[in-house]
Amino acid sequence: MARVGVFICHCGKNIGATVDVEKVVEAARSWPEVRFAAEDKYLCSEIGQNMIVDAIKNEKLDSIVVGACTPRMHEETYRQCLRNAGLNPYMLEIANLREQVSWVHNDVAAATAKAIDLVKTAVAKAAKNEPLTAKEVPLTKKTLVIGGGIAGIQAAIDIGNAGYDVVLVEREPSIGGKMAQFDKTFPTLDCSACILAPRMVEVSRSERVKIYSYSEVESVKGFVGNFEVVIRKKARFINEDKCTGCGVCMEKCPVKVPSEFEMGLGERRAVYKPFPQAIPNIAIIDKENCRYLTQGKCQVCAKQCEAGAVDYEQEDELITETFGAIIVATGFKTFDHTKYTEYGGGRYRDIITGLDFERMLNAAGPTRGHVVRPSDSQEPKRIAFIQCVGSRDDAKGVPYCSRFCCMYTAKHAMLAKDHVPGAQIYVFYIDIRAAGKNYEEFVQMAREKYGVKYIRGRVSRVYEEDGQLVLRAVDTIIGEPMELAVDMVVLSVGATPQDGAVELAHKLGISADAYGFYTEAHPKLRPVELMTDGIFVAGACQAPKDIPDTVATASAAAAKVCGLFAKDTLLSQPMVSFIDPEKCIACLACKAVCPYEAITVETVRGKVIAVVNEGVCKGCGNCTAACRNGAAQLRGFTDDQLIAEVDTLCQ
Amino acid sequence: MTEFAYYPGCSLRSSAVEYDLSVKAVFGALGYKLHELDGWICCGASPAHQVDAKLSSNLAAFNIMLAAKDGLDIVVPCAACFNRLKTGLEKLTKDDIWRRQVEKDMGFEFKPVKVLSPLEVIAKDENIEKLQSAIKKTPALSVVPYYGCLLVRPPKVMQFDDPEDPVLMNQVLEAAGIAVLPWEYKTECCGGSLSFGNLDSTMRLTRRILNAAKKAGAQGIAVACPLCHQNMDARQPQVNKQFRESFNIPIYYFTELIGAAMGIDPKDFGADKHIIDALKALKV
Numbered sequence: 001m002a003r004v005g006v007f008i009c010h011c012g013k014n015i016g017a018t019v020d021v022e023k024v025v026e027a028a029r030s031w032p033e034v035r036f037a038a039e040d041k042y043l044c045s046e047i048g049q050n051m052i053v054d055a056i057k058n059e060k061l062d063s064i065v066v067g068a069c070t071p072r073m074h075e076e077t078y079r080q081c082l083r084n085a086g087l088n089p090y091m092l093e094i095a096n097l098r099e100q101v102s103w104v105h106n107d108v109a110a111a112t113a114k115a116i117d118l119v120k121t122a123v124a125k126a127a128k129n130e131p132l133t134a135k136e137v138p139l140t141k142k143t144l145v146i147g148g149g150i151a152g153i154q155a156a157i158d159i160g161n162a163g164y165d166v167v168l169v170e171r172e173p174s175i176g177g178k179m180a181q182f183d184k185t186f187p188t189l190d191c192s193a194c195i196l197a198p199r200m201v202e203v204s205r206s207e208r209v210k211i212y213s214y215s216e217v218e219s220v221k222g223f224v225g226n227f228e229v230v231i232r233k234k235a236r237f238i239n240e241d242k243c244t245g246c247g248v249c250m251e252k253c254p255v256k257v258p259s260e261f262e263m264g265l266g267e268r269r270a271v272y273k274p275f276p277q278a279i280p281n282i283a284i285i286d287k288e289n290c291r292y293l294t295q296g297k298c299q300v301c302a303k304q305c306e307a308g309a310v311d312y313e314q315e316d317e318l319i320t321e322t323f324g325a326i327i328v329a330t331g332f333k334t335f336d337h338t339k340y341t342e343y344g345g346g347r348y349r350d351i352i353t354g355l356d357f358e359r360m361l362n363a364a365g366p367t368r369g370h371v372v373r374p375s376d377s378q379e380p381k382r383i384a385f386i387q388c389v390g391s392r393d394d395a396k397g398v399p400y401c402s403r404f405c406c407m408y409t410a411k412h413a414m415l416a417k418d419h420v421p422g423a424q425i426y427v428f429y430i431d432i433r434a435a436g437k438n439y440e441e442f443v444q445m446a447r448e449k450y451g452v453k454y455i456r457g458r459v460s461r462v463y464e465e466d467g468q469l470v471l472r473a474v475d476t477i478i479g480e481p482m483e484l485a486v487d488m489v490v491l492s493v494g495a496t497p498q499d500g501a502v503e504l505a506h507k508l509g510i511s512a513d514a515y516g517f518y519t520e521a522h523p524k525l526r527p528v529e530l531m532t533d534g535i536f537v538a539g540a541c542q543a544p545k546d547i548p549d550t551v552a553t554a555s556a557a558a559a560k561v562c563g564l565f566a567k568d569t570l571l572s573q574p575m576v577s578f579i580d581p582e583k584c585i586a587c588l589a590c591k592a593v594c595p596y597e598a599i600t601v602e603t604v605r606g607k608v609i610a611v612v613n614e615g616v617c618k619g620c621g622n623c624t625a626a627c628r629n630g631a632a633q634l635r636g637f638t639d640d641q642l643i644a645e646v647d648t649l650c651q
Numbered sequence: 652m653t654e655f656a657y658y659p660g661c662s663l664r665s666s667a668v669e670y671d672l673s674v675k676a677v678f679g680a681l682g683y684k685l686h687e688l689d690g691w692i693c694c695g696a697s698p699a700h701q702v703d704a705k706l707s708s709n710l711a712a713f714n715i716m717l718a719a720k721d722g723l724d725i726v727v728p729c730a731a732c733f734n735r736l737k738t739g740l741e742k743l744t745k746d747d748i749w750r751r752q753v754e755k756d757m758g759f760e761f762k763p764v765k766v767l768s769p770l771e772v773i774a775k776d777e778n779i780e781k782l783q784s785a786i787k788k789t790p791a792l793s794v795v796p797y798y799g800c801l802l803v804r805p806p807k808v809m810q811f812d813d814p815e816d817p818v819l820m821n822q823v824l825e826a827a828g829i830a831v832l833p834w835e836y837k838t839e840c841c842g843g844s845l846s847f848g849n850l851d852s853t854m855r856l857t858r859r860i861l862n863a864a865k866k867a868g869a870q871g872i873a874v875a876c877p878l879c880h881q882n883m884d885a886r887q888p889q890v891n892k893q894f895r896e897s898f899n900i901p902i903y904y905f906t907e908l909i910g911a912a913m914g915i916d917p918k919d920f921g922a923d924k925h926i927i928d929a930l931k932a933l934k935v
Contacts, residue, residue, distance in 0.1 A: 341813060464835065
């Protein structure tokens with residue numbers, strides 16, 4: 001018979017005030033399997049833990065029951081106690097007397113009776129528990145970083161510097177992300193490209209980092225330490241090894257289309273580089289618009305290319321690699337302002353977004369750094385900025401704050417004054433969020449030094465009249481409605497998850513919230529980890545954030561990966577399925593219901609049976625339910641053990 | 652469905668009789684039967700809901716129940732009545748306790764019916780087609796479509812077209828061959844019944860709309876609400892006097908325009924009753 005030890009925790013008043021702990025211990029002592037029962041005010045404390053270890057040794061206990069808080073808090077703590085006492089750590093059963101009893105009931109008598117029931121059930125299971133051993137799983141010390149913006153770049157650099165290999169996959173033809181599009185960055189007004197480019201060069205030169213640009217993750221299988229990933233390298237129709245980035249093809253291409261990089265305010269050719277500092281510094285042919293690829297005519301680029309790099313026959317390539325860890329750094333996109341029909345819904349050319357304005361301010365941008373109205377290229381003397389377009393707006397389904405817009409608008413307002421001397425600048429806001437280091441001073445500089453007029457009130461409508469834009473708004477500080485005619489309106493658009501964010505989440509098996517931002521493992525204490533082991537998150541794809549926070553989370557995720565790689569093997573989770581080869585008749589019902597494809601068919605000693613890959617099995621139990629013979633059992637949750645619990649509870 | 656219950660409301664019996672007659676004419680031409688609700692009462696319009704919410708709900712519920720008894724959807728031309736009845740319908744549908752009280756008072760069960768604007772009925776695809784084939788001679792005037800507030804706001808209750816940029820009136824008028832000009836004042840408030848309590852603001856607001864129509868080059872304004880019509884038509888001379896303007900813009904219920912295009916003599920639906928001459932511009 002098992003020698004069970006029962007330990008009940010008061011958890012201060014948390015459990016002790018609602019459950020009569022003494023009574024529970026007394027009841028426990030009366031059960032035949034229980035050799036020792038005790039209580040403690042704080043079982044998780046050093047004193048409490050020592051008591052458990054001593055009791056195990058002195059009373060020669062071989063199976064332990066703890067009645068305390070949820071196992072999600074201290075299961076690992078008590079497993080360690082068992083290890084310290086020389087016992088298998090899986091000979092542990094926890095009855096949740098806090099979250100499931102004292103925190104949800106008021107009646108002491110009823111709560112105590114329930115606690116006794118739960119502990120008795122746990123004892124019945126503990127009596128049937130068996131020692132389990134975690135297996136060592138090999139670990140591939142290579143990281144996949146998905147996303148080549150500043151977050152992905154920083155993470156790749158850090159992991160490379162630590163001595164591990166990295167593969168960086170970027171969807172666009174060049175790395176750089178949003179920062180490549182910005183003009184200046186707050187609060188220092190550093191030129192964005194000037195601080196980004198060195199990082200881009202560093203990551204591209206790193207011997208540890210392989211960059212797959214214009215590529216996407218096709219599929220992901222496996223688990224922490226051993227992710228099998230298929231990457232689709234999309235066809236550029238340019239031979240990467242031959243292209244020198246000289247740019248002659250772009251000069252000669254006859255097709256002009258709106259440039260995505262320039263937010264449609266400028267053009268590019270069908271063969272193009274997204275921006276001059278692109279890395280890799282290689283051209284790409286846009287197959288939707290190339291005359292040869294769509295109509296079979298032209299081929300000017302191929303004729304002009306001295307390196308002979310044009311390859312119209314190029315096809316997508318599928319590359320399979322194994323990684324021990326993955327960092328998701330896919331970034332964000334700006335809110336689609338055309339949803340705001342009250343601001344014209346995209347009909348007015350002189351109403352633009354913050355990101356459009358960045359390109360306009362940029363000296364290398366579509367207007368050569370001149371702030372002009374898109375409609376008539378005239379300099380706007382009066383510019384209005386509207387904050388919270390696509391943020392803090394229940395009516396548009398985006399109740400959250402996008403965090404960086406107040407700052408980038410203050411920046412835009414000041415730069416607009418620099419670019420258009422004497423301009424009148426208005427900012428319509430709800431609140432100003434400037435919580436970072438030197439951020440508040442930055443906004444005050446816009447108000448005091450630059451004379452930007454900040455008006456607290458929302459704009460209910462913008463429409464065009466006589467070549468100007470009329471804003472209907474309210475000044476809540478003086479309590480008056482107002483109307484304002486300006487030459488240009490810039491909408492401070494907020495952040496939304498990237499296109500394809502949710503699809504990627506499905507591929508990786510990670511969670512995303514209702515908006516599509518990836519869900520961190522714990523909002524306070526685990527901001528760069530995800531619920532899935534071995535996959536980490538960095539940057540704005542988790543939640544809107546500015547550049548300092550993005551870089552911080554990128555380095556944090558890199559540190560987590562290095563921590564993971566510090567060992568040579570990983571311990572697998574032992575509570576997985578096991579199929580008894582004696583009982584298995586290979587009906588394969590288990591294989592059909594396994595969501596992780598963890599079951600294979602093998603011939604062992606001449607008998608065809610189903611076998612579980614313990615490394616892939618997640619212990620969900622589907623196979624154990626489907627198995628008609630009871631051949632498939634979940635270690636730590638066998639039918640015998642669970643029936644013992646049910647029997648006890650039904651007494 | 653080829654028949655509807657018909658709720659004219661108070662204005663369609665008096666100041667907006669042209670709306671009543673033209674709606675009936677157009678619906679008749681489209682093959683619909685309109686059964687005026689027997690024993691309908693005032694919907695309460697603006698005064699009721701500002702003074703007593705319960706009274707306002709009661710008035711709406713009474714009229715809806717009349718239609719529910721026959722199981723017919725209700726067509727409500729007046730935008731204010733439409734807004735009140737639709738609000739009342741939402742309450743009847745969602746507030747179980749209230750509905751049970753109403754059913755007890757009325758003596759029968761509420762069976763869901765729809766509250767519809769003639770605009771959305773005419774704008775249905777099959778009716779657009781019928782309209783296009785029923786056109787005899789389109790008046791050669793250009794108009795701007797004025798929707799006003801009550802058809803589209805509050806958006807969560809009315810769920811009518813796009814609250815910022817509605818298009819149903821554009822579609823039905825264009826189907827009738829009328830030239831519809833773009834403008835920014837589709838849903839700008841005219842002042843509504845504030846003309847009774849705060850004439851000053853109403854005059855200002857109405858003037859802005861007339862001015863915008865003039866700037867757009869419109870020869871007329873199409874409306875779907877008796878009070879908008881009253882403010883812009885009946886009070887147009889007043890606006891001219893107060894602001895030293897010289898507007899001379901006829902205001903038409905959109906059904907009047909469609910009726911004229913169908914070849915109905917405008918006098919038959921009361922277009923000669925407008926304050927600003929509406930007959931001249933309708934001459935084809």
